[in-house]
Amino acid sequence: MSTPQQMRPPRPTMRDVAALARVGIKTVSRVLNSEPNVSRETAARVHLAAAQLNYEINSVAGNLRRSGQATKTVGLVVGHVANPFSGQVHAGVEDVLYPHGYSVLAASLDDDPEREQRLVREFLRRRVDGLILTTISHEQTYLLPELSRGLPIVFVDREPGGIAADAVVGDNVGGARGATAHLIAHGHRRIACLADRETLTTATHRVAGYRAALEEAGIEYDPSLVTMNLASADATCAAVAALLGSANPPTAVFTAQNLITIGGIRALRAAGLQHKVALMSFDDLVLADALDPGISCVTQDPRSMGALAGEKLLARLAGDDSAPSTTISPTTLIARGSGEIAAPR
Amino acid sequence: MSTPQQMRPPRPTMRDVAALARVGIKTVSRVLNSEPNVSRETAARVHLAAAQLNYEINSVAGNLRRSGQATKTVGLVVGHVANPFSGQVHAGVEDVLYPHGYSVLAASLDDDPEREQRLVREFLRRRVDGLILTTISHEQTYLLPELSRGLPIVFVDREPGGIAADAVVGDNVGGARGATAHLIAHGHRRIACLADRETLTTATHRVAGYRAALEEAGIEYDPSLVTMNLASADATCAAVAALLGSANPPTAVFTAQNLITIGGIRALRAAGLQHKVALMSFDDLVLADALDPGISCVTQDPRSMGALAGEKLLARLAGDDSAPSTTISPTTLIARGSGEIAAPR
DNA sequence: TTGAAAGCGGTACCAC
DNA sequence: GTGGTACCGCTTTCAA
Numbered sequence: 275m276s277t278p279q280q281m282r283p284p285r286p287t288m289r290d291v292a293a294l295a296r297v298g299i300k301t302v303s304r305v306l307n308s309e310p311n312v313s314r315e316t317a318a319r320v321h322l323a324a325a326q327l328n329y330e331i332n333s334v335a336g337n338l339r340r341s342g343q344a345t346k347t348v349g350l351v352v353g354h355v356a357n358p359f360s361g362q363v364h365a366g367v368e369d370v371l372y373p374h375g376y377s378v379l380a381a382s383l384d385d386d387p388e389r390e391q392r393l394v395r396e397f398l399r400r401r402v403d404g405l406i407l408t409t410i411s412h413e414q415t416y417l418l419p420e421l422s423r424g425l426p427i428v429f430v431d432r433e434p435g436g437i438a439a440d441a442v443v444g445d446n447v448g449g450a451r452g453a454t455a456h457l458i459a460h461g462h463r464r465i466a467c468l469a470d471r472e473t474l475t476t477a478t479h480r481v482a483g484y485r486a487a488l489e490e491a492g493i494e495y496d497p498s499l500v501t502m503n504l505a506s507a508d509a510t511c512a513a514v515a516a517l518l519g520s521a522n523p524p525t526a527v528f529t530a531q532n533l534i535t536i537g538g539i540r541a542l543r544a545a546g547l548q549h550k551v552a553l554m555s556f557d558d559l560v561l562a563d564a565l566d567p568g569i570s571c572v573t574q575d576p577r578s579m580g581a582l583a584g585e586k587l588l589a590r591l592a593g594d595d596s597a598p599s600t601t602i603s604p605t606t607l608i609a610r611g612s613g614e615i616a617a618p619r
Numbered sequence: 620m621s622t623p624q625q626m627r628p629p630r631p632t633m634r635d636v637a638a639l640a641r642v643g644i645k646t647v648s649r650v651l652n653s654e655p656n657v658s659r660e661t662a663a664r665v666h667l668a669a670a671q672l673n674y675e676i677n678s679v680a681g682n683l684r685r686s687g688q689a690t691k692t693v694g695l696v697v698g699h700v701a702n703p704f705s706g707q708v709h710a711g712v713e714d715v716l717y718p719h720g721y722s723v724l725a726a727s728l729d730d731d732p733e734r735e736q737r738l739v740r741e742f743l744r745r746r747v748d749g750l751i752l753t754t755i756s757h758e759q760t761y762l763l764p765e766l767s768r769g770l771p772i773v774f775v776d777r778e779p780g781g782i783a784a785d786a787v788v789g790d791n792v793g794g795a796r797g798a799t800a801h802l803i804a805h806g807h808r809r810i811a812c813l814a815d816r817e818t819l820t821t822a823t824h825r826v827a828g829y830r831a832a833l834e835e836a837g838i839e840y841d842p843s844l845v846t847m848n849l850a851s852a853d854a855t856c857a858a859v860a861a862l863l864g865s866a867n868p869p870t871a872v873f874t875a876q877n878l879i880t881i882g883g884i885r886a887l888r889a890a891g892l893q894h895k896v897a898l899m900s901f902d903d904l905v906l907a908d909a910l911d912p913g914i915s916c917v918t919q920d921p922r923s924m925g926a927l928a929g930e931k932l933l934a935r936l937a938g939d940d941s942a943p944s945t946t947i948s949p950t951t952l953i954a955r956g957s958g959e960i961a962a963p964r
Numbered sequence: 965t966t967g968a969a970a971g972c973g974g975t976a977c978c979a980c
Numbered sequence: 981g982t983g984g985t986a987c988c989g990c991t992t993t994c995a996a
Contacts, residue, residue: 283768283769285688285746285768287972287973287974288973288974289973289974297982297983298982298983298984299973299974299983299984300975300976300982300983300984301981301982301983303974303975304981304982307975311981311982312981312982313981313982316981316982328764328765328768330740330743330744331744331973331974332744332746332973332974333744333745333746333974334679334682334683334690334745334746334973334974335683335972335973335974335975335988336973336974336975337679337974337975337988338679338680338683338972338973338974338975338987338988338989338990339973339974339975339976339987339988340974340975340976340988343630343988343989345679347724347745354710355700355706355709355710355713355725356703356706356707356709356710356922357706358701358703358706360706361700361701361702361703361705361706362701364700364701364725365699365700365701365727368700368726368727372726377724377726377741377742377745378724378725378726379692379722379723379724379725380700380709380723380724380725381713381717381722381723382710382713395675396722398675399675399676399677399678400678400679400692400722401630401677401678401679419673420673423628423630423673424628536905536906536909539906539909540909543909559905559906560881560904560905560906561881561884561904561905561906561907561910562906564881564884564885564888564910565906565909565910565911566910566911577701632988632989632990633989633990634989642966642967643966643967643968644967644968644989644990645966645967645968645991645992646965646966646967648990648991649965649966652991656965656966657965657966658965658966661965661966676989676990677989677990678990679989679990680972680988680989680990680991681989681990681991682972682990682991683971683972683973683974683988683989683990683991684971684972684973684989684990684991684992685972685990685991685992688972688973
């Protein structure tokens with residue numbers, strides 16, 4: 275079998291259209307790009323020829339010569355395309371960039387730090403005009419050459435390490451503090467905190483918010499109530515089960531991420547304690563209101579975070595060269611029942 | 620303010636690397652593409668120069684001249700990137716295509732039929748090597764020229780209309796029949812069916828499966844129990860509430876899509892009937908097992924559907940020119956409680 | 965082993 | 981209004 279491409283009829287080029295319309299190639303270019311100074315009849319002939327050949331302009335070739343080799347493409351790296359949070363970020367980015375003619379090359383880390391650099395490298399080879407990144411590795415100094423070259427890079431959800439760059443993140447400290455304070459307001463003093471990997475600023479900031487709330491209430495910090503590096507719902511379920519079975523169990527639980535919340539819910543239900551032990555989640559879940567009790571949470575707006583990141587990128591693309599800034603997207607507390615269970619006395 | 624691009628230091632080209640390494644440009648190309656017939660010392664000089672300049676090869680320019688102008692890019696259109704189902708499909712596609720060097724341009728329809736053609740057109744302009752599409756418009760004859768040109772196109776989740784092309788879909792008829800038969804086996808004879816827009820084959824096939832199960836059991840079809848064109852959870856909630864309040868209400872409900880299921884759950888709970896009226900869902904939901912009762916469902920595997928679509932595309936890309944085929948991905952029935960509520964007698 | 969020249973499919977610039 | 985020609989950054993071809 276020979277090369278498959280050779281068996282296919284070749285795609286028409288501008289030259290083919292020009293020949294059929296009996297005009298110069300430059301005139302075809304003018305017509306198809308809606309440039310001025312073409313007579314109506316000539317334009318009509320060109321459009322007819324293009325339609326007959328089913329010609330579609332080749333923007334890849336065009337962009338090669340065009341202004342500064344812009345490709346009108348941006349690269350988006352998210353934690354995992356299958357995670358609803360990532361999907362919302364993607365949607366927000368799309369909302370903002372598509373109307374401006376940008377396409378989005380999307381890829382996911384799959385929770386694999388190795389992939390981060392590989393994906394970015396692939397995007398650079400494709401000469402994307404900008405990058406929107408959710409990172410997983412600890413630092414991003416490998417991006418320094420690109421940054422100094424002026425490539426717009428915006429981080430979303432997680433702040434970059436080792437470099438100064440734009441970022442859009444949720445109010446991790448404030449949200450966690452609010453959630454914890456909410457539990458304290460309902461009389462709890464022994465509050466467990468379950469969080470993600472400590473290489474992620476999202477996780478460390480949420481734990482920091484938790485501690486801040488304790489401190490403000492004058493409650494002593496008990497490290498045995500805090501478990502970090504939880505990477506799955508199952509691991510969380512086991513961790514919570516262990517806490518509940520301990521000598522001095524918590525009366526409330528703060529789960530600092532959506533998968534972790536699922537594990538926490540499972541553990542409480544397995545122990546039959548879902549109406550006894552309070553639960554506050556960081557991030558919302560579908561059907562969280564249909565559970566009994568409903569799951570109280572502080573929630574971010576990932577779609578708006580994606581949109582904010584897209585807007586920041588557009589601004590940079592348009593020449594904004596102000597100092598890098600971090601935008602903090604607010605969180606909202608939603609009370610549904612699980613967070614309002616009072617502490618026993 | 621002048622054009623921002625002009626203020627940025629220009630990105631180095633192969634010529635810059637060649638000059639610094641004092642070799643010809645073709646030698647740089649050979650080294651960076653790991654082609655044979657280059658001396659070790661020359662290769663070392665080139666690598667050093669490339670590293671000094673932070674040079675990254677421009678695959679866009681390269682692909683312009685390279686074999687058949689392949690761009691190593693595929694376009695993916697999904698229903699909505701923010702929908703977990705779409706995210707899973709995306710993940711499956713990525714799993715298969717990335718190891719083969721393809722990048723994925725992803726875009727979502729946002730439930731807007733208008734967007735479908737615009738997005739496809741944009742992908743064609745970018746000369747993607749293939750297309751994986753979840754469609755929303757009723758027919759896709761506009762793709763005929765591309766199909767006859769040999770562009771690989773694989774439909775996923777929903778079958779194409781008016782054209783013969785590869786497709787990967789769930790077992791909509793079989794899954795719906797199984798779900799309905801499950802309810803019948805628990806004594807139900809008045810089973811409501813709530814489904815999506817009738818322009819979608821997924822919706823019509825699921826209703827067909829529902830009817831097939833009734834027929835097999837010798838139950839007469841009652842059109843008043845079937846509501847189609849439900850586009851949201853809220854609309855479904857209202858529709859179910861109306862059915863429950865009618866003179867001869869259903870004893871069981873089959874919700875034929877995940878958003879519709881959410882509406883159904885809300886309606887049953889609002890009426891306090893979640894333990895009286897049985898519910899079977901098409902597609903699973905996060906936390907469906909944590910509800911009381913747990914939500915029984917037939918579930919597809921969207922990630923595997925995405926992967927199957929990716930594999931079909933790879934085969935076409937490799938020259939497979941067999942007749943278009945439709946792959947049916949099986950469904951699994953998961954019993955959790957809501958589907959096993961017996962009919963009153 | 966190496967490199968000069970042509971060309972991929974368009975756009976920029978400048979004559980006509 | 982129209983079109984020729986150089987050229988974007990790379991690969992291909994072919995000669996040295």
